[in-house]
Amino acid sequence: MSTHDRIYRSLLWLYPREFRREYGDDLVQNFADLLALNGVRAAWSRTSIDLIITVPRYRLETIMSEQKSATTINIALFVLCALAALSLSTGNYPLSALLFIVALVLAFVQRGALAQAIRTLDHNRRRSRLRVAASLAVVTAISMSVWLYDLQDGEMSSLSLTFLVGVPAMLGTFVYLIVGLLTPRESASFKTV
Numbered sequence: 001m002s003t004h005d006r007i008y009r010s011l012l013w014l015y016p017r018e019f020r021r022e023y024g025d026d027l028v029q030n031f032a033d034l035l036a037l038n039g040v041r042a043a044w045s046r047t048s049i050d051l052i053i054t055v056p057r058y059r060l061e062t063i064m065s066e067q068k069s070a071t072t073i074n075i076a077l078f079v080l081c082a083l084a085a086l087s088l089s090t091g092n093y094p095l096s097a098l099l100f101i102v103a104l105v106l107a108f109v110q111r112g113a114l115a116q117a118i119r120t121l122d123h124n125r126r127r128s129r130l131r132v133a134a135s136l137a138v139v140t141a142i143s144m145s146v147w148l149y150d151l152q153d154g155e156m157s158s159l160s161l162t163f164l165v166g167v168p169a170m171l172g173t174f175v176y177l178i179v180g181l182l183t184p185r186e187s188a189s190f191k192t193v
Helices: 003-014 017-038 040-062 066-089 091-108 114-115 123-152 156-182
Strands: none
Touching: 003 017, 003 040, 040 091, 066 091, 066 156, 091 156, 114 123
């Protein structure tokens, strides 16, 4: 094995593991053929361009798998809603409205063409999101009830607890409800037997 082959084999580690397993031997053979037919300079120039273009693409595809993309979007929605609640509690209503609108837009875009292209249809996801919305609604109701009870007694100590627990739970309820309702139901054409 030549030095060029060893260098190329080491560069293949830049690709994701599954890609290397499936195509690694073919890529090494292709590189050896390029060396034999076109020479070192032409083989490396062609291979370098291929590596520069394809490695980021396959790495991005690996990162944007179904589970990771859904988790990233859900974390972003939670952070936006938490920031909206925080800015609402400090009295910054325009920023709070802007953050909440961005969260809603992100929830709608999540169901867009790109998100649908990288996801498989899963009817349990809809049910799960609606359950989370219902759970957050219960947390919101309990938090607001405690606050109202304390308000009647003249205590304002639970106000901060309401803002820390109740408001994010309320915003999360809306986000999960909207995202859950936008998640498609399982259609008859996709059912497995």
